[in-house]
Amino acid sequence: MASIGSLPFTIEAKAAERCVFFHAKSQPRPGFFRPRRSLNFAALRGFGTSRNVEDESGRVLSSGQRRLRATLGGSVEGGDGDDVPSEDGLQATIEKSKKVLAMQRELLNQITARRKLVSSIRNSTTVSAEDESSVGEKDKAFSSPEVDSTSDVSDRNGSVPSLEEQSKNIFSSDRRASNASSEAPGSEPATINWIHDIDEAVHEGKFEFPSHGTPSPGRYEPPTEDATSSDSVKTDILPPFVSSIPEISIPKDEKEEEYSKEATTQLGADNGDSDTMVEDGKPPPLAGANVMNVILVAAECAPWIKTGGLGDVAGSLPKALARRGHRVMVVVPRYGNYTEPQETGIRKSYRVDGQDIEVTYFQAYIDGVDFVFIDAHVFRHLENNIYGGNQLDILKRMVLFCKAAVEVPWHVPCGGVCYGDGNLVFIANDWHTALLPVYLKAHYRDNSLMKFTRSVLVIHNIAHQGRGPVDDFFRVDLPEHYMDHFKLYDPVGGEHFNIFAAGLKAADRIVTVSHGYAWELKTSEGGWGLHNIINENDWKLRGIVNGIDTREWSPEFDIHLTSDGYTNYTLETLQTGKPKCKAALQKELELPLREDVPVIGFIGRLDNQKGVDLIAEAIPWMMGQDVQLIMLGTGRADLEQMLRQFETQHRDKVRGWVGFSVKMAHRITAGVDILLMPSRFEPCGLNQLYAMNYGTVPVVHAVGGLRDTVQQFNPFNESGLGWTFDSAETQKLIHALGNCLLTYREYKKSWEGLQRRGMMQDLSWDHAAQIYEEVLVAAKYQW
Incomplete structure (x- = not known):
């Protein structure tokens, strides 16, 4: 902002169009210049005299009109006989002005490109000691006495001046040289000289927009609280025809700022400072225009609390989504005194079954994800x-959890800023959080709140549905017309209250954890009474196979394989590393150290779903096959006692570890040759994925995610990843396991091929996160 005479002007370069506009401050539309008659133009260089003159038509020209024509390069006829400019001369002047403006646009494009380049390397560029003197000489050669009096080549500490300060000195002299040349007879127009000077400086690498530091002499600095927060980048370089204007203000382009941030992020990654890089060192593609706020709500989350696969998903999927560029939060109850989360000081009260309960929010930021704990x-x-607890206690906990979770984006400032409810998608998981989509619709969207917030409900295990008597509806604090969402009738339970049923109806999209399980949910056997609702909402259902955390579950980096005789290994060292882990496992569990005997493992919950009874029925056959069996798990008391009994009966062949140990789970996965998973139903399953990543061959019942992830071995073309059996029967299990043992003993090359194919798969969460993103986008545009 400056003045020409008494007329205020600004010169702007639009970031999108890179055009220069001259306009009066009082005019709302840029792109043209209209002087006011009362304003004095005497300050403009080259204006004519103040005598009255006439144009070609005989009209008397005002002083302002004469001066304007004079600036355009023409002359005016005065009382002493000066010539009136011709139309051709005026047109030629206009064309010349257009060319100058075109050159200015090109100049600004070059300046912007230069600014991007220097900005991206500024942090990594250092000036060596031997270059300091040459830089100082160059600066002195171009600087003027006025500038030298205010800016030294180096500061008091002897540091070399920044590129901005150097360019400031360089172009101060360039501008004076250009102004002098514009007055020399027979020289090119001053504007052309100025353009040439700038162009040469850009190509020689001298040009850089000055920083917002020390202002140059005579430079206008608008009053600001913080110079670094200015919305524009300024330069002292001015064309001669506006030399009285001390600056050009160029608004920042939002896209350029975004590119600069990306460049800074990449630079940090190159220096090893990025925690969000994937394991192979290549960042996944960003979500681009699909970036949104994502809040995953779950009753458990690894590593703090985990009872099954849901905890693994809640701990890993958000990190993969964050690597794609989304802002991601996980909301989970605070069951214990965890180290990482810190209290936010935010307290809210929610009414549950007639009682006001206060909640406190704790927050931690780990691997690019905000983890919020509700206490x-x-x-x-x-x-x-x-x-x-009893059914009523569990219901009250889940009501409180969902009520508090749905308002987290309003109340909890993560990184100082709340998520807000725009461009937001909740990911609810299983029946524990199935009330959240219902609350979102009934309490908020039906009342014109959170209009741009959507919900996705993920089915991990439909067998658990949050059932209860119909009267439980009055404990969840919903309008009465929502009762029909919860009522469900089935031949076994009769008419009852069903939370999962209401969540499936209210959610904008439904996801389940494998393609096979998505198909099973539509059947009367696999839908557990909800198959009709799922079929009605089939249009919004999608199956996505879970991934695994390939940093935690990797034989190369597994921290549990660094002691007690275990060792880390890779695909290249598989044939030496895995036998060492096998021997270490046998030694730790006090089994006979035999390299030739196949070791079979089972890791899981001890209940009917996991098919533990099938293993129990097959143990007499297994003991006759010269194998070792290691089982780890907890669950039903009678099945835990069965494990202890098997170990007592077959002391040299069976080990039963009652309970759960993360370290032992890792060591069993690395040390055994075969993993058994005879589950009667398995929505996805993670243990078979862990096993294949460690070179352990799975034998599974072909249901749900097990069917999707384990392809049957074909000895004729050496393909497949393991063995499957098609029904939960002991003889089918024995048949599949018998073929597996035969291959292990007789066909070593085929066995090695099975191991290598399993380890070569991409089992990371990044692929699954990309598919989840597609679902989130679909939910976002669902009305």
């Missing part, structure tokens, strides 16, 4: 049994 007295001291 209340009803959640405390449940680390060892998070789903414990």
